[in-house]
Amino acid sequence: MLRSISLTGRVKLGLAVAGLAFGVAAPYVFDRFVIGLISLALIAGLFAQSIDLLGGYAGLITLGHAGVSGTAAYGVGYMAAKVGAGFPAQIGMGLLAGMTASLIFGVMAMRSDGVYFIMVTLAQGMIVWGLSIRLFRITGAENGLTGIPRPPSVELYWQYYYLTLAVVVVSWILLGIIVNSPFGVSLKGLRESETRMRMLGYNTTGQKLYVFLLAGFFATLSGILLVYLNGFISPSTVILAASAIGVLEAILGGIGTLVGPMIGAFIIVFVQNVVSIYVARWPTLMGLLFVVVVLFARRGLVGAISDGWNRWLDRRGASTPQEPILTSSNQATGP
Amino acid sequence: MRRVRFVTLISIMALVAAACAAPDAGDDTTTTAAPTPTTSGSSDATTTTAGGGETTEPPAAGCDEPIRIGVLQPLTGGLAASGTDAKDGFELYWANHSTEVAGCTIEFRVEDTGGNPDTALQKVDELVQNYGAEIIVGELLANVTFALADRLKDNPDVIFMSPIGSADDMTQRNPFPNFIRAGGWTSSQTSHVLGQWAFDEGYTDVATMCTDYAFGWEMCGGFTQVFTETGGTVASAEQLWNPLGSTDLGTYVTQLSGFEPDAVFVLQVGASVSDFFQNWSDFGLKESIPILAGEVTADVSNIRNVPVEQVEGLISSGHWAEGRDAPETQEFVELFDGATGRLPSYYAAATWTASQYIDEAIKAMNGDISDKAATLETMKGLELLTPFGPSVLDEYGNPIYDIYIRQVVVREDGRIWNVVIDTYEDVDQFWPKTAEEYLQQPVYSREFQGNAGG
Numbered sequence: 001m002l003r004s005i006s007l008t009g010r011v012k013l014g015l016a017v018a019g020l021a022f023g024v025a026a027p028y029v030f031d032r033f034v035i036g037l038i039s040l041a042l043i044a045g046l047f048a049q050s051i052d053l054l055g056g057y058a059g060l061i062t063l064g065h066a067g068v069s070g071t072a073a074y075g076v077g078y079m080a081a082k083v084g085a086g087f088p089a090q091i092g093m094g095l096l097a098g099m100t101a102s103l104i105f106g107v108m109a110m111r112s113d114g115v116y117f118i119m120v121t122l123a124q125g126m127i128v129w130g131l132s133i134r135l136f137r138i139t140g141a142e143n144g145l146t147g148i149p150r151p152p153s154v155e156l157y158w159q160y161y162y163l164t165l166a167v168v169v170v171s172w173i174l175l176g177i178i179v180n181s182p183f184g185v186s187l188k189g190l191r192e193s194e195t196r197m198r199m200l201g202y203n204t205t206g207q208k209l210y211v212f213l214l215a216g217f218f219a220t221l222s223g224i225l226l227v228y229l230n231g232f233i234s235p236s237t238v239i240l241a242a243s244a245i246g247v248l249e250a251i252l253g254g255i256g257t258l259v260g261p262m263i264g265a266f267i268i269v270f271v272q273n274v275v276s277i278y279v280a281r282w283p284t285l286m287g288l289l290f291v292v293v294v295l296f297a298r299r300g301l302v303g304a305i306s307d308g309w310n311r312w313l314d315r316r317g318a319s320t321p322q323e324p325i326l327t328s329s330n331q332a333t334g335p
Numbered sequence: 336m337r338r339v340r341f342v343t344l345i346s347i348m349a350l351v352a353a354a355c356a357a358p359d360a361g362d363d364t365t366t367t368a369a370p371t372p373t374t375s376g377s378s379d380a381t382t383t384t385a386g387g388g389e390t391t392e393p394p395a396a397g398c399d400e401p402i403r404i405g406v407l408q409p410l411t412g413g414l415a416a417s418g419t420d421a422k423d424g425f426e427l428y429w430a431n432h433s434t435e436v437a438g439c440t441i442e443f444r445v446e447d448t449g450g451n452p453d454t455a456l457q458k459v460d461e462l463v464q465n466y467g468a469e470i471i472v473g474e475l476l477a478n479v480t481f482a483l484a485d486r487l488k489d490n491p492d493v494i495f496m497s498p499i500g501s502a503d504d505m506t507q508r509n510p511f512p513n514f515i516r517a518g519g520w521t522s523s524q525t526s527h528v529l530g531q532w533a534f535d536e537g538y539t540d541v542a543t544m545c546t547d548y549a550f551g552w553e554m555c556g557g558f559t560q561v562f563t564e565t566g567g568t569v570a571s572a573e574q575l576w577n578p579l580g581s582t583d584l585g586t587y588v589t590q591l592s593g594f595e596p597d598a599v600f601v602l603q604v605g606a607s608v609s610d611f612f613q614n615w616s617d618f619g620l621k622e623s624i625p626i627l628a629g630e631v632t633a634d635v636s637n638i639r640n641v642p643v644e645q646v647e648g649l650i651s652s653g654h655w656a657e658g659r660d661a662p663e664t665q666e667f668v669e670l671f672d673g674a675t676g677r678l679p680s681y682y683a684a685a686t687w688t689a690s691q692y693i694d695e696a697i698k699a700m701n702g703d704i705s706d707k708a709a710t711l712e713t714m715k716g717l718e719l720l721t722p723f724g725p726s727v728l729d730e731y732g733n734p735i736y737d738i739y740i741r742q743v744v745v746r747e748d749g750r751i752w753n754v755v756i757d758t759y760e761d762v763d764q765f766w767p768k769t770a771e772e773y774l775q776q777p778v779y780s781r782e783f784q785g786n787a788g789g
Contacts, residue, residue, distance in 0.1 A: 033461045040457065133548050133579065136780045142549035143502050144452070144478040146485040146509070226453075232485055234478035236452050273457045276411075276447050283411050283449075 007313070023165050027158040036229075039161045041269040042168045043225045048249040048261030049175055050218035055247065056256035057179055058211045059191030060109075060117050063243050064125025068105065068216045069223030070238030071128055072098030076224055077145035077233040078138055087151040094224040101128070102216025110208040113194060125243050132235040144234025148227060164225055171218055175258055178214060187211055252293055254300030263301055398439035398702055404693065405462030406443060406472045406686070407483065409450035413605070417636055417682050418450075418475055421499060423675055424683030425472065428690035431670060436694055437702035448474060452482040459483055463493055469704060470494045472689050475682065477502040477549060484511040494707050494714075496692070498685035503553050504778050506733040506764060513707060515732040517714055518688030518721070520654050521764040522550055523557025523779060525630045526600075528738040528759045529652035530561030531767070533598060533627055540568050541627070542596040544587055544611075546604055547576035547781065554602040554629040556779025561767065562600075563787035570594075570788070576781060582606050588614040592624065602629035608637040612645040625650065633743060635752055636680035643751055649743040651753065654723050655681035656739045658746075658754035667722040678752055679722075688721040695719060729763050731770075738762040 005013065027035055047069055055061040075097030079090040109120045132139045139145065149155070154163045178184050189197045190207055198204050227233050236242070249268050254260025268286070276282040297304035406425055409418035422445050434441040444466055448455040455474060462468040471493055473483045480500030487495045488511045497505065498518035506516055533541060541562060545551035559569045573594045575587050584607065591599055603611045611632075615621055626649060631637065633651035657668050657678050667687060671679040679687075696714045697704060704710045715728045724737045737760050741753035759766075765773035777783050 032464050033457070036457055036460050040453065130578075134781075136549070136552075136782070141552075141780070142477050143481050143504065146481050230453065230456055230482065230486075232452060232456070232482040234452055234482065236450075236478055272449070272451075272454055273461075276449070276454075277458075277461070280410065280447070282447075 008309070011309075020169065023169075027161060032157050035157055035161050037269060037273055039157075039164045039229055040226075040273075041266045042164050042262075043222050043229060044246070044249065044269055045262035045265035046168050046171055046225070047219055047222040048246045048253070048265045049172070049258055050215045050222065051246045052250040052255055052258070052261045053175060053179070053215045053218070054211060055250060056260075057184065057191065058187040058208070060113065060208065060211070061247065062121040062215075063118055063240065063247065064105070064121035064123070064128070065215070065219055065246055066238050066240075066242035067121075067125040067128035068098055068101050069219040069226070070132070070233075070242070071101040072220040072223035073227035073233045073237060074132065074139055074145070076227045077148050080148040081140070081145040082138070091224060094227070095220060098220025098223060099213070099216060102213050102220070106209045106212035106216065109212065110205050113208075121243075122240070125238065125240055129235055129238045129240070132238050139233075139235070142235060144232055144236075146232055148231045148233070150228045150231070154228075160229065164229070167221060167225060171221060172258060172262075175218065179258065183207075183210075248290065250300075252290065252300055254302030254304075256299075257302050260300050260302040267301075400467070401440040401442045402436075402470075402697060402704065403466055403468045404441065404443040404470045404472060405459070405466060405468035406445040407448050407455055407458055407462070407474050407479075408445065409475055409479075410445075410447035412450045414450050414475055417680065418447075420636060420677075420680045420682040421475060421686045424671065424679065425686035425690055427671060427674055427683075428687045428694075430674075432690075432694060436697045437700075439697060439702040441693075441697075444468070448479060450474075450476055450479065452479045455479045456482055456486055459486060463487075463490065468493070469707075470496065470693060472686065473497045473500065475499045480505065484514050488512060488514070491707060494704075494711060496689050498689040499682055501553075502549065503764070506729075506731040507774060508778060510731060513711065515711055515714055515728070516734065517692035517728060517732070518685045518723075518726075519734065520736070521733055522553035524733075524736075524762065524764045524766070525652045525654055525738050526554045526557035526602075527561045527766050528762055529600070529627055529629075529740070530558045530563075530567070531565055531759070532652065532740050532757060533558075533562055533600075534565040534567045538567065538597040538625075540570075540597045541600055542573035542575070542591055542594045543569060543600040543602075544575040544577065544591055545600075545602040545629070546579050546607065548579045549780075550604070550631075551576070551579075551602050552781050552784075553779045554631075555600065556784045558600045558627070558629070560779075560785025560787070564785070568788050569784075569786055571784075571786065574784065577603075577607070580605065580607065582610045584611050585614050585618075588618050588620070592618060592620055596624065598625045598627050600627045600629070601632055603632050604637070608632055609641045612638075612641050616642075616645045621645065627651065630654070630681070633741065633753060634680050635678045636682065638743065638751060639677070643745060643749075646743050646751065647745060650756075651741050651743075652738060653681065653741055653753065654734075654736045654738055655684050656741045656753045656755045657684075658741070658744065658752040659724070659739065660755070661724065663720050664722050664724070678750060684722045688719075688723060688726070691719060691721055692717065729770075731764070733764045735761055735763040 026038060051062060051065050072094045076090045076094035079085040079093045105124045109117055112120050133141055150160055154160045186202060186207065190204060194204050245268065249264035250261040252267060253264030271282055271286050275285065279285055293300065408421045409415060410422060446458045446462065448458060459471060462471060469492065471487060473495055474480045477500055480497050484495055484505060487493050493513060495514050497516055501520050501522045503521045503523055505514065506521060543555050543559060545555035563569055573596065575590060577584060577587050601611065628649055628651035630651060630653035633649055635657055638646050668679055671683055692714055695717050696710055699713050700710055715732060718727050726734050726736055729735055737758050739755045740757035742756045743751050744754050745751055776785065
């Protein structure tokens with residue numbers, strides 16, 4: 001049965017299985033600190049993936065996405081810390097707040113594109129930040145909201161890690177289905193040329209709102225996961241830098257792929273939290289990393305690896321022409 | 336083409352290597368036990384300030400394991416300068432005092448949070464679980480301090496000290512069991528005193544201009560409440576709030592001069608400080624309207640780079656006054672100046688004092704701090720003479736200090752600092768009220784300034 005899948009497909013499948021096995025086994029191997037880091041990276045990865053759904057697939061770069069995930073997190077935090085409501089109400093409010101923010105922001109942004117889309121979303125993120133430091137009774141202002149316990153049965157760090165892993169894996173599968181669906185393909189059309197898509201009869205404005213809501217949903221999930229991970233929410237979660245880091249993670253890993261943002265998130269979380277223990281000037285290091293990636297791997301790390309892989313396949317294909325699975329890359333062979 | 340890439344890559348790697356080597360030879364983030372006293376001119380001061388080094392206590396129980404302290408400060412990002420002051424103050428203490436206390440070795444590690452709660456929460460896990468820290472000395476920002484306190488509150492094996500983060504509610508309406516503010520302060524504690532002083536000076540009508548976030552509300556509220564309850568007037572319409580981080584304050588300054596107040600209470604932070612004083616001078620208001628500054632606005636870390644003539648004579652209140660004429664303050668100031676070439680800000684004095692509390696508490700507990708609740712009680716019972724002056728803690732774990740009315744003067748060497756012109760003794764966080772009375776009102780916010788005039 002495996003024979004029917006291409007070599008690339010088999011490698012991908014192998015990596016996915018290995019990654020999942022690593023994820024499941026991790027709490028038995030690592031201590032609490034590392035598991036905490038992996039949880040944080042998974043959540044950051046989901047956030048970066050939702051940015052990539054907009055930026056990488058639909059060509060709509062957003063600089064205000066932390067406003068959506070942060071609104072969801074504040075929804076949970078408000079119900080927990082200020083109202084004292086139960087967990088269903090907390091999570092319900094988180095989803096409601098996140099999706100309402102997505103809807104409002106989506107309606108505001110759906111008629112713009114390119115650099116104007118970036119400016120509109122930037123402003124949206126700044127509005128959420130501005131409200132977070134001003135609406136003292138709801139957000140606790142600069143002090144943030146404390147006293148947000150995790151739901152029962154996922155209280156311990158490793159239990160919460162498994163919940164995070166499960167949500168991220170399911171979301172990843174859903175995202176995979178979305179980007180490979182006809183709607184996902186139409187998003188790529190939107191990215192390449194909106195006017196042509198409109199000429200073909202697509203309602204591009206509706207498409208943008210739809211994809212904004214979908215991306216908002218996954219950002220909402222990441223916001224809810226984050227607030228329970230930290231037990232805390234403050235304006236630092238919704239500042240411009242939080243949105244920008246998400247975009248940078250997607251670019252670093254490889255925009256327009258789903259695995260890229262996740263890899264980018266792991267690298268950045270690792271640099272921020274582990275490398276910074278040993279290297280005083282870790283921000284310099286991170287900056288250099290970006291420069292190197294942008295100079296030498298314009299499609300991100302995943303893009304660079306997949307280019308290298310295809311070249312290797314071509315060379316291998318040239319020496320062993322009987323391999324039947326190289327149809328897709330054959331045209332690139334030959335002088 | 337390949338060669339060009341190769342050369343670029345090599346040069347970038349060289350840059351990375353250069354970036355890795357911290358300016359002071361690698362031990363920037365990770366400092367372990369017994370740092371050699373490299374501080375110039377410190378040797379004579381060591382014997383005078385050490386206090387406990389010469390009292391030969393019996394080796395007592397001693398320690399099998401060193402006592403480990405984790406320090407979390409923002410060493411990168413916008414607050415790096417203040418965070419570095421805090422780090423230097425902490426390290427300076429242990430460079431000038433024995434790290435062998437009551438038979439125990441003191442070890443510590445300073446970690447960078449970047450001012451980000453997410454990172455701080457990861458780092459504190461690492462410090463507590465992997466490094467084995469029993470005492471965490473925490474952050475500068477209110478939100479990061481809250482996040483850390485919340486994370487550590489269920490951990491009975493850790494004491495969390497916050498000598499800088501000053502959000503009122505941490506020792507008032509939202510206390511944490513293993514939290515103590517030794518060496519610290521609450522935001523409104525020092526501006527309460529300035530309200531009283533301003534009224535006693537004969538000011539009756541004061542306008543305010545504060546940064547629009549929790550710290551600004553608390554500083555401003557402290558001044559407004561005491562000043563108006565004493566008999567002064569602050570019209571609500573004359574309370575201006577500028578956004579955090581704004582650097583063009585000209586319009587606000589024009590409005591202030593239009594109110595024609597007797598004086599203006601000002602609380603600005605960071606880059607807004609120098610911008611405010613620039614505008615205030617440009618509009619020619621320095622000679623006509625006196626400024627009463629909140630503590631941080633006149634802190635030496637903020638006015639270091641402001642032209643002398645713009646701030647000379649500036650009045651403020653504070654628990655820290657680097658120009659205070661007392662040996663316990665001046666010894667520390669000289670040590671810090673000698674080691675870093677800067678006059679110490681309150682950030683540096685705060686972490687030094689936190690170290691002093693740790694040192695003395697371990698001595699008093701005879702090296703055994705395994706019972707954290709007892710250690711906290713011991714700390715609360717200590718009466719210390721710190722660079723801030725005499726310090727005791729109230730039952731909430733917040734210091735009771737002498738609060739100083741300070742004035743900026745030019746030193747002989749041309750630098751500026753804050754000297755004491757008036758002292759209010761034994762001021763606690765509720766002064767002049769009692770705790771019961773004070774805790775009935777909500778925490779200061781933009782809506783609630785405690786304004787007696789409404």
